[in-house]
Amino acid sequence: MISRSDFVRLSAALAGGMVLEFGVNGCSNRSSAVSAPKTVFQPSQWLVVRPDETVTIIINKSEMGQGVATGLPTIVADELDVPFERTSVQFAPAAPEYVDPLFKAQLTAGSRAIHAMWMPLRIAGATARAMLVSAAAQKWSVAPSTLRTSAGYVIDPASNRRASYGSLVADAAALPAPKNVPLKHPSQFTLIGRHNKRSDTLAKVTGSAKFGIDQRVPGMKFATVLHPPVFGSTIRSFDASKAKQVKGVTEVVQLPDNMGIAVVANNTWAAFQGRLALTVAYDNGPLAHTSSDDLYARFRRLAVSKAGAKVALVRGNVDATHGTVVTGTFESPFVAHAAMEPMNATAAVTADGVEIWAPTQGQTLTQASAAKIAGVPLEKVKVHTTYLGGAFGRRCYADFTNEAVALSKAINAPVQVIWPREEDLQHDYYKPLALNQIRGVLDANGDLVAVDHTVVMDSIMTDLLGPPPNGIDVISLSAVLDTQYAVRNYRVRYINPKTGVPAGFLREPGANANVFAVESFMDDAAHVAGKEPAAFRLRLLSGAPRAANVIRTVVGRADKAAAGTAHGLAYANWDGTDCATIAEVSMSGQTVRVHRVWVVADCGTIVNPAIVEQQLAGATNYGLSMALMSKITLKNGAVAENNFYDFNVLRLKDAPRIDVHAVKSDAPPNGIGEAATAPVIAAVGNAIFALTGKRVRRLPFSDGLALA
Amino acid sequence: MISLTVNGAQHELDVAPEMPLLWVLRDELGLTGPKFGCGVAQCGCCTVHVGNQAVRSCSVPVGSVAGQRITTIEALGSPDALHPLQQAWIDEQVPQCGYCQPGQLMAISGLLHKNPHPTSDDLAAAISNICRCGTYDRIRTAVARATSSAANQS
Ligand code: FES
Ligand code: FES
Numbered sequence: 001m002i003s004r005s006d007f008v009r010l011s012a013a014l015a016g017g018m019v020l021e022f023g024v025n026g027c028s029n030r031s032s033a034v035s036a037p038k039t040v041f042q043p044s045q046w047l048v049v050r051p052d053e054t055v056t057i058i059i060n061k062s063e064m065g066q067g068v069a070t071g072l073p074t075i076v077a078d079e080l081d082v083p084f085e086r087t088s089v090q091f092a093p094a095a096p097e098y099v100d101p102l103f104k105a106q107l108t109a110g111s112r113a114i115h116a117m118w119m120p121l122r123i124a125g126a127t128a129r130a131m132l133v134s135a136a137a138q139k140w141s142v143a144p145s146t147l148r149t150s151a152g153y154v155i156d157p158a159s160n161r162r163a164s165y166g167s168l169v170a171d172a173a174a175l176p177a178p179k180n181v182p183l184k185h186p187s188q189f190t191l192i193g194r195h196n197k198r199s200d201t202l203a204k205v206t207g208s209a210k211f212g213i214d215q216r217v218p219g220m221k222f223a224t225v226l227h228p229p230v231f232g233s234t235i236r237s238f239d240a241s242k243a244k245q246v247k248g249v250t251e252v253v254q255l256p257d258n259m260g261i262a263v264v265a266n267n268t269w270a271a272f273q274g275r276l277a278l279t280v281a282y283d284n285g286p287l288a289h290t291s292s293d294d295l296y297a298r299f300r301r302l303a304v305s306k307a308g309a310k311v312a313l314v315r316g317n318v319d320a321t322h323g324t325v326v327t328g329t330f331e332s333p334f335v336a337h338a339a340m341e342p343m344n345a346t347a348a349v350t351a352d353g354v355e356i357w358a359p360t361q362g363q364t365l366t367q368a369s370a371a372k373i374a375g376v377p378l379e380k381v382k383v384h385t386t387y388l389g390g391a392f393g394r395r396c397y398a399d400f401t402n403e404a405v406a407l408s409k410a411i412n413a414p415v416q417v418i419w420p421r422e423e424d425l426q427h428d429y430y431k432p433l434a435l436n437q438i439r440g441v442l443d444a445n446g447d448l449v450a451v452d453h454t455v456v457m458d459s460i461m462t463d464l465l466g467p468p469p470n471g472i473d474v475i476s477l478s479a480v481l482d483t484q485y486a487v488r489n490y491r492v493r494y495i496n497p498k499t500g501v502p503a504g505f506l507r508e509p510g511a512n513a514n515v516f517a518v519e520s521f522m523d524d525a526a527h528v529a530g531k532e533p534a535a536f537r538l539r540l541l542s543g544a545p546r547a548a549n550v551i552r553t554v555v556g557r558a559d560k561a562a563a564g565t566a567h568g569l570a571y572a573n574w575d576g577t578d579c580a581t582i583a584e585v586s587m588s589g590q591t592v593r594v595h596r597v598w599v600v601a602d603c604g605t606i607v608n609p610a611i612v613e614q615q616l617a618g619a620t621n622y623g624l625s626m627a628l629m630s631k632i633t634l635k636n637g638a639v640a641e642n643n644f645y646d647f648n649v650l651r652l653k654d655a656p657r658i659d660v661h662a663v664k665s666d667a668p669p670n671g672i673g674e675a676a677t678a679p680v681i682a683a684v685g686n687a688i689f690a691l692t693g694k695r696v697r698r699l700p701f702s703d704g705l706a707l708a
Numbered sequence: 709m710i711s712l713t714v715n716g717a718q719h720e721l722d723v724a725p726e727m728p729l730l731w732v733l734r735d736e737l738g739l740t741g742p743k744f745g746c747g748v749a750q751c752g753c754c755t756v757h758v759g760n761q762a763v764r765s766c767s768v769p770v771g772s773v774a775g776q777r778i779t780t781i782e783a784l785g786s787p788d789a790l791h792p793l794q795q796a797w798i799d800e801q802v803p804q805c806g807y808c809q810p811g812q813l814m815a816i817s818g819l820l821h822k823n824p825h826p827t828s829d830d831l832a833a834a835i836s837n838i839c840r841c842g843t844y845d846r847i848r849t850a851v852a853r854a855t856s857s858a859a860n861q862s
Binding site for chain 1 (some may be wrong): 780782786801809837
């Protein structure tokens with residue numbers, strides 16, 4: 001990892017393209033005085049070419065399983081024309097040079113890594129290549145345009161001369177960086193769309209990949225935190241005497257700002273035992289008597305009364321459209337992210353500043369909040385990003401890094417804070433509990449001519465980004481505001497119930513509730529209209545050819561339903577990526593079994609086909625957990641679930657065979673990490689309807705079937 | 709003092725006998741391959757072998773395995789001599805975030821000691837490790853690949 005001070009030095013030298021290398025490559029603490037500084041070629045903040053022919057690519061996105069540590073260097077390596085094997089990756093420090101051009105922050109979210117970095121990294125690779133070509137052209141006194149490059153060499157076809165990139169490093173570094181360098185035509189790509197392996201697989205099958213929890217710092221303590229269980233409650237008093245008697249516990253510290261009580265120990269287990277031995281009295285806030293059932297009831301009342309509703313979109317005139325009416329009200333619960341690696345972070349606050357090692361999706365926020373807590377300027381906070389053991393949106397937040405910083409400051413020692421799974425499930429920024437009320441009108445031909453849609457859901461963006469402009473949260477309205485269906489008369493209303501339960505981004509946020517509703521409704525409407533589910537949708541998608549194509553393609557790929565099963569179809573567009581899913585389902589009693597799933601997505605240009613397939617299958621399984629079994633229940637203001645014995649998630653025995661297909665396309669690349677999460681939820685519901693004639697309107701289906 | 713043989717190395721440890729094996733491995737011996745996911749024997753991230761038996765080390769008191777042979781993911785194979793499952797995991801590109809995979813590999817390699825050619829149903833019945841990235845379909849394919857090629861070699 002490049003340290004902050006190295007980075008400043010690097011960027012100061014960037015103007016000339018020449019830098020002296022001080023410990024780039026993860027060894028910034030090693031004394032650079034031991035070895036003479038070598039010349040390297042760093043034409044931009046994104047890559048370093050070395051005399052030994054290796055290329056280090058610095059990525060500003062976190063590797064949480066979605067493959068950015070492979071996909072992003074692929075883009076650079078292709079434009080640069082180097083063999084992929086010569087590249088390696090470093091995670092960027094938190095620094096302004098590394099902010100995402102879309103988010104204006106270092107944030108790995110919204111399935112936007114490849115989408116956002118596609119042009120900057122292509123330009124970085126192509127610019128570096130052009131400078132290496134110019135360096136060779138100067139050396140050989142020929143025009144750069146007569147030269148070509150291949151596999152890490154500049155080649156002069158006229159004279160058969162060749163020079164390796166490594167041999168040109170010093171000369172290239174002396175050149176000014178050109179502007180407006182031409183990029184490859186897609187037909188010239190050698191890695192993009194072809195490179196089909198991940199770079200991190202060996203480390204991940206041998207146990208050597210380092211996650212946040214694996215970070216070790218000399219002199220480090222292990223700690224955990226007890227958080228007030230009821231949302232909005234505060235700690236009145238606590239008794240730590242029993243906790244301190246646990247062998248290995250060294251300190252018990254109340255953290256500032258109601259963060260909780262930290263138990264510090266010589267090992268994680270002692271810290272966990274200490275946490276269980278704490279006795280705490282709380283002042284409970286206004287949520288202390290609220291449960292999920294109360295919220296569902298309140299949401300239903302709001303959907304009827306429309307109290308506080310904001311009209312987010314109007315097209316045509318819904319109220320004046322008459323015909324056959326189809327209605328549906330759909331409910332979905334709170335859900336926790338439950339990334340496999342529980343929340344954790346390691347921090348060291350010293351007189352020199354703050355160092356943080358964390359599995360974070362949000363370096364900018366982590367750095368800024370740490371600076372505030374430690375009372376130091378931004379540039380005194382170094383953020384090292386580890387591998388992330390899953391994230392799904394949870395690690396965009398800085399609550400877990402803040403605790404490590406506050407605790408290290410309090411105990412004056414480096415410390416790793418790990419949450420037990422119970423804290424992880426009970427203190428999340430949840431997929432909010434949601435209600436969708438939809439009223440549609442079919443005309444005499446059975447076409448859907450009006451939809452009136454009300455969404456009752458906490459604002460998803462508020463806790464991370466602040467309250468939405470005009471009170472309308474476009475994330476909470478995902479797949480509703482930006483629907484691809486061309487319904488002539490359309491109205492969207494948004495009600496923010498402000499439940500007080502923390503709400504946040506969870507894989508395909510907003511859409512994971514809304515698509516269940518929209519696509520279940522579409523299925524009902526098709527049924528009332530007497531049309532095939534695919535044909536009914538296609539009538540409304542003539543202006544969205546890519547959407548129509550994924551639906552047609554998935555219908556074409558799916559086998560006939562096996563005996564005793566039925567198929568359900570659903571479609572959604574997630575921020576530009578179209579995805580259609582067919583699920584094959586059987587039932588015995590109230591138990592739903594999903595046997596096979598077919599998924600087709602169009603995400604534009606595919607950088608790494610194997611990773612795209614992984615993401616489509618992974619998102620499908622993540623969605624299936626939500627469809628079949630996962631829910632967080634609010635009981636008297638606190639979460640009732642504790643661990644994986646009562647927060648149920650998909651396991652191997654439940655997991656279907658999945659056929660995934662990504663449509664070939666030259667369109668700019670779009671996100672793929674989330675798009676398949678939501679459609680499968682509705683597809684399963686639609687298959688249950690096809691099988692039983694029962695429309696299940698509440699998630700998870702294990703609950704909904706009991707109500708239906 | 710508790711004596712423990714881990715990946716062939718002998719250790720004398722001054723730890724409470726009720727301390728779970730997982731935390732002894734991670735925090736006392738610095739072996740971070742076994743992961744923490746739940747602490748209550750639900751997720752399988754912490755799976756290691758005691759003898760040839762796969763166990764969930766978060767729920768095994770270290771005192772109960774004193775003197776026994778413990779193997780963690782670090783010693784399942786080596787980069788030069790991968791276990792057939794590790795090779796199949798690479799060939800089938802199983803891992804996404806990778807956090808659950810040490811546990812998956814230790815659990816399934818443990819199963820192969822008892823049942824070298826598990827069917828897909830055998831696998832589903834025996835392996836309840838959680839993968840939140842949803843790599844299950846590729847796990848099935850990779851196990852089939854490893855067990856059929858192991859069969860070819862022997
Ligand atoms: S951590 Fe041991 S089974 Fe989950
Ligand atoms: S690969 Fe991420 S949890 Fe399994």
